[in-house]
Amino acid sequence: MKIFPAIDIIGGSVVRLTQGDYGKVEKYSITPVKAAAEFHAKGAEYLHIVDLDGAKDGSLSNFSSISEVVKSTKMFVEVGGGIRDESRIESYFSIGVGRVILGTAAINNFPFLVDMFKKYGEKIAVGIDAKSGFVAVDGWTTVTKTDSVSFCEKVRDIGVKTVIYTDIEKDGKMLGTNIAIYKRLSQIKGLGIVASGGISSLEEVKALKEMGIGSAIVGKALYEGKLNLEDVLKVAR
Secondary structure, eight states: OEEEEEEEEETTEEEEEETTEEEEEEEOSSOHHHHHHHHHHTTOOEEEEEEHHHHHHOOOTTHHHHHHHHHHOOSEEEEESSOOSHHHHHHHHHTTOSEEEESHHHHHTHHHHHHHHHHHGGGEEEEEEEETTEEEETTTTEEEEEEHHHHHHHHHHTTOOEEEEEETTTTTSOSOOOHHHHHHHTTSTTOEEEEESOOOOHHHHHHHHHTTOOEEEEOHHHHTTSSOHHHHHHHHO
8 A cells, every 4th residue: 555645735834734624724843845855764655745725725826845845856746736727737747746636626627627637647636525425625615515425436437546535524633534434435446545634543554455445645643743654654565
């Protein structure tokens, strides 16, 4: 199983939110570049970056910070947050990003997702952020009436291979992830699921691996010292 340490960015700084609440921002003193370097030094091969400003308002205000990280590391980097047109996709690919994540754009403009997947293939992933089982958009500030599992199946049906699925109610609380939903999602044939949100124990990493989840994102538990990245990577292997 692949492990993606997470770097969430607001105003150029590394932060973590609790349950996607922009009113509950925890800022860390480490820079995005240094965080990436530390993850790589501990054995990480993959990195998940989210521009939280972009996710909320569609801006590209953290592009320079993300560019610095990508250019400084040899890790495979995926990026999400505010990617809602092709020029932004091309901008990220031009600096060496390996995969971009379409979230709000995938829900609000499904034909755009179809077109981008046809053009870029597996370099396009879909981010599905769920609250009470329904997809949330605009940096998790708006909950739609779209069932999250059904939408996973819908994107699979157009050929998308990777979905980053986050249970918002678990995210940032370090009280465990939603094992039940990932067990359900793991049964969707032909779709690779990246588990995200609340992973805070090695037992959860092991459980996700055993049910066939191919990748997992670990964030706050690393920054707060609840999980050791070397241990996570060992269990994942």
